[in-house]
Amino acid sequence: MNTSKCAILGAPAVGKTTLLKLLEGKDITGQYIPTQGFDRGAIKMGKNSTAVCWDFGGQAAFYEFWKQYILGSDVIVVVTDSTPVNVLQTKQLIEWAKRLTEDDDCNIIAVANKQDIPGAMSAERVANLLGVPAYPLVATDPDNQEKMYAILKQCLKRK
Ligand SMILES: Nc1nc2c(ncn2[C@@H]2O[C@H](COP(=O)(O)OP(=O)(O)O)[C@@H](O)[C@H]2O)c(=O)[nH]1
Numbered sequence: 122m123n124t125s126k127c128a129i130l131g132a133p134a135v136g137k138t139t140l141l142k143l144l145e146g147k148d149i150t151g152q153y154i155p156t157q158g159f160d161r162g163a164i165k166m167g168k169n170s171t172a173v174c175w176d177f178g179g180q181a182a183f184y185e186f187w188k189q190y191i192l193g194s195d196v197i198v199v200v201t202d203s204t205p206v207n208v209l210q211t212k213q214l215i216e217w218a219k220r221l222t223e224d225d226d227c228n229i230i231a232v233a234n235k236q237d238i239p240g241a242m243s244a245e246r247v248a249n250l251l252g253v254p255a256y257p258l259v260a261t262d263p264d265n266q267e268k269m270y271a272i273l274k275q276c277l278k279r280k
């Protein structure tokens with residue numbers, strides 16, 4: 122069995138847990154329950170491969186505390202809610218993640234979530250500002266499951 126590791130990072134309430142549920146094919150209630158500590162979900166990627174996704178709760182400043190858990194990730198998915206303020210905060214998080222993983226073979230991507238909210242920054246702009254590939258998403262829409270699954274698969278394959 123081949124297991125890869127995916128870390129989902131981002132500020133509170135941007136949609137990390139919703140993204141994990143979407144990938145797992147679980148029901149999305151729309152209710153906001155702040156993640157205590159972290160959640161983990163195993164996503165089947167193929168006959169003999171699984172991606173374990175870690176969804177970390179807490180403020181960005183707290184990530185220093187999670188460092189040991191984030192190390193060894195094959196892919197880091199940084200989620201933003203696509204508001205200008207959050208995208209700028211996310212830039213710092215990406216820079217931190219890049220430093221953390223500079224000796225590792227780790228892909229860092231961004232998800233420009235909450236594209237359904239008026240004024241959301243486009244994924245292209247988010248990608249330009251953050252300097253990593255960014256994918257547009259409405260994590261609360263279960264129709265986006267396949268799309269996100271394909272993106273995760275692609276990121277793991279690129280390794
Ligand atoms: N409008 C909208 N709301 C979303 C979207 N994704 C997540 N949410 C909502 O945002 C809130 C926070 O989501 P959650 O996944 O718990 O955020 P987390 O703190 O990053 O884990 C919840 O009420 C979600 O239903 C989205 O794409 N669009």
Ligand SMILES: [Mg+2]
Nearest residue numbers: 137138155156
């Ligand atoms: Mg959460």
